[in-house]
Amino acid sequence: MGMTKRIFRTMSLLISLTVLVFSVLWGLAFFRQFGAQVKDGLKTLRVSIIDQAGNVTFDNMAELDMLGNHLDRPEVADAIRNGTGESERFSDTLGETTHYYAVRMASGDIVRLALETDSVFTILYGFVPLLLVCLLLASGVSFFLARRLTKRIVAPINNIDLDAPELGNYDELLPLVKRIETQKRELSAQLGEIESRAATISAITGNMKEGLLLLDTNGKVLLANESVHNILAQDIAVGNDMITVYRDADFLAQAKRCLSGEKTEMVLCLNNRYYSVYFSPVFEKAQIGGAVILFIDITERYAAEAQRKEFSANVSHELKTPLTTIAALSEMIADGTAKDKDIRPFADKIKSQSSRLINIIDDIIKLSEFDEGGIPKEHTRFNLYDLAETVIGSLDEKAKERHVTVDLRGESQQYMVGNMRMIDELLFNLVDNAIKYNYEGGRVDVALSGNEGEIKLAVEDTGVGIPKEHLSHIFERFYRVDKSRSKKTGGTGLGLSIVKHIAEFHGGRVEVESTVGEGTAITITFQQQE
Numbered sequence: 359m360g361m362t363k364r365i366f367r368t369m370s371l372l373i374s375l376t377v378l379v380f381s382v383l384w385g386l387a388f389f390r391q392f393g394a395q396v397k398d399g400l401k402t403l404r405v406s407i408i409d410q411a412g413n414v415t416f417d418n419m420a421e422l423d424m425l426g427n428h429l430d431r432p433e434v435a436d437a438i439r440n441g442t443g444e445s446e447r448f449s450d451t452l453g454e455t456t457h458y459y460a461v462r463m464a465s466g467d468i469v470r471l472a473l474e475t476d477s478v479f480t481i482l483y484g485f486v487p488l489l490l491v492c493l494l495l496a497s498g499v500s501f502f503l504a505r506r507l508t509k510r511i512v513a514p515i516n517n518i519d520l521d522a523p524e525l526g527n528y529d530e531l532l533p534l535v536k537r538i539e540t541q542k543r544e545l546s547a548q549l550g551e552i553e554s555r556a557a558t559i560s561a562i563t564g565n566m567k568e569g570l571l572l573l574d575t576n577g578k579v580l581l582a583n584e585s586v587h588n589i590l591a592q593d594i595a596v597g598n599d600m601i602t603v604y605r606d607a608d609f610l611a612q613a614k615r616c617l618s619g620e621k622t623e624m625v626l627c628l629n630n631r632y633y634s635v636y637f638s639p640v641f642e643k644a645q646i647g648g649a650v651i652l653f654i655d656i657t658e659r660y661a662a663e664a665q666r667k668e669f670s671a672n673v674s675h676e677l678k679t680p681l682t683t684i685a686a687l688s689e690m691i692a693d694g695t696a697k698d699k700d701i702r703p704f705a706d707k708i709k710s711q712s713s714r715l716i717n718i719i720d721d722i723i724k725l726s727e728f729d730e731g732g733i734p735k736e737h738t739r740f741n742l743y744d745l746a747e748t749v750i751g752s753l754d755e756k757a758k759e760r761h762v763t764v765d766l767r768g769e770s771q772q773y774m775v776g777n778m779r780m781i782d783e784l785l786f787n788l789v790d791n792a793i794k795y796n797y798e799g800g801r802v803d804v805a806l807s808g809n810e811g812e813i814k815l816a817v818e819d820t821g822v823g824i825p826k827e828h829l830s831h832i833f834e835r836f837y838r839v840d841k842s843r844s845k846k847t848g849g850t851g852l853g854l855s856i857v858k859h860i861a862e863f864h865g866g867r868v869e870v871e872s873t874v875g876e877g878t879a880i881t882i883t884f885q886q887q888e
């Protein structure tokens with residue numbers, strides 16, 4: 359049976375049943391009550407017999423002497439004339455209306471019946487409690503039935519399984535169920551699409567090296583990728599306020615400016631690393647829909663930039679010192695302030711300062727070549743032992759001056775693959791330093807050894823040594839442990855930087871060991887591809 363029919367049938371049944379219950383109850387009760395009331399009514403019925411002259415000859419309720427002539431009573435007069443008569447009168451004494459009915463008998467006497475209205479209302483009043491009982495019973499029955507029937511109608515609707523709808527007789531629900539079904543299909547399709555999109559986004563952002571933070575218009579986190587967690591070193595939950603993300607007044611102010619539509623950027627230092635932070639507002643149909651905050655690690659660039667700045671400052675300073683000397687001395691010679699005997703020593707000084715300048719500029723050029731990168735790998739196979747021998751030979755004079763003996767140890771057939779000019783320079787700088795920073799009569803040992811594609815080059819001296827706190831800095835540009843000694847010996851402070859660059863250019867590793875007053879050993883290990 360269809361739902362409409364069912365509801366219709368139930369309603370009709372309910373109404374009919376209620377009416378039936380009410381009528382039966384009311385009928386039964388009415389009969390009982392009415393019967394009782396009629397009995398009571400009879401008891402209060404007043405009967406009088408009046409003769410043709412109008413005298414009352416019988417009265418069941420009043421003293422005959424007290425009653426006057428009744429001919430003037432309309433009902434009596436009518437009965438004498440027509441056989442019957444009736445009337446009603448209001449009695450002031452009793453305060454109620456009395457109904458009279460009179461009949462003329464064959465004898466000519468009149469029988470008159472009198473009943474007080476009060477008793478009619480009393481009958482009706484008597485019904486009120488009954489009526490209430492019937493009403494209560496009928497509404498009780500209909501409430502009970504309505505509840506049961508409603509449950510029975512609704513139960514199949516509640517029990518419909520939307521995954522496998524079986525409507526039974528409820529055909530009316532078919533369009534609704536069908537619509538729910540299509541919507542469910544659409545929803546699950548959309549959900550699938552959203553899930554796959556979310557997976558794609560998290561795959562992309564998860565693999566990003568850059569930190570990515572997405573804020574909504576209220577500054578709440580919509581997305582925070584893996585990198586941003588690491589950069590800020592804390593867990594950022596979706597829905598968190600940006601204040602909890604990074605409590606830095608400047609950062610929060612920039613984020614706020616971004617959320618009001620401004621594109622900004624700043625540099626942040628977090629856990630010893632530098633980040634360029636870019637704030638870009640996201641527009642949705644000309645309205646701000648949120649902000650994208652991107653953290654890009656610029657530590658290397660930042661450090662390189664700082665190093666470059668320091669380097670240029672150092673270069674200017676290093677070049678200025680000899681140039682100032684040259685300028686002052688040549689000026690004295692030019693304007694004649696220099697005495698004749700000074701001219702020669704001045705010229706010598708100018709010469710030494712100029713060669714110092716040239717040395718510095720040469721070294722700077724070499725370093726800037728490394729900085730620019732892209733130096734072609736002009737590698738050849740050459741005899742390292744022979745090269746070392748040549749370099750030591752070129753420093754022989756210097757060594758003799760200082761009474762330093764330089765020894766070369768190793769296999770005379772020690773070959774290596776690399777840029778010969780660069781290795782020459784590397785050897786020269788190391789041996790030169792070992793002689794420069796040595797004691798009178800000291801020793802320098804150059805040792806070569808090689809096996810399984812690994813060549814070791816060690817330059818060991820018995821010199822002044824390097825204090826521990828300077829060890830990590832000696833490869834920095836213009837770094838000198840003892841400035842005056844370095845300058846006196848014509849050092850530029852760039853030698854070891856160049857050594858390190860050359861070693862790295864050849865895939866080599868530099869190690870330094872030193873004891874103050876005892877000596878220094880610098881070892882370079884080259885990995886040979888062949």
Ligand code: ADP
Nearest residue numbers: 791795838839840844849850851852853854878
């Ligand atoms: P410099 O031109 O001053 O020699 P380098 O870059 O070659 O510059 O060396 C940097 C500094 O390291 C030197 O100033 C010196 O103080 C120290 N140094 C280098 N080699 C040695 C060594 N063999 N023994 C002691 N100190 C050394």
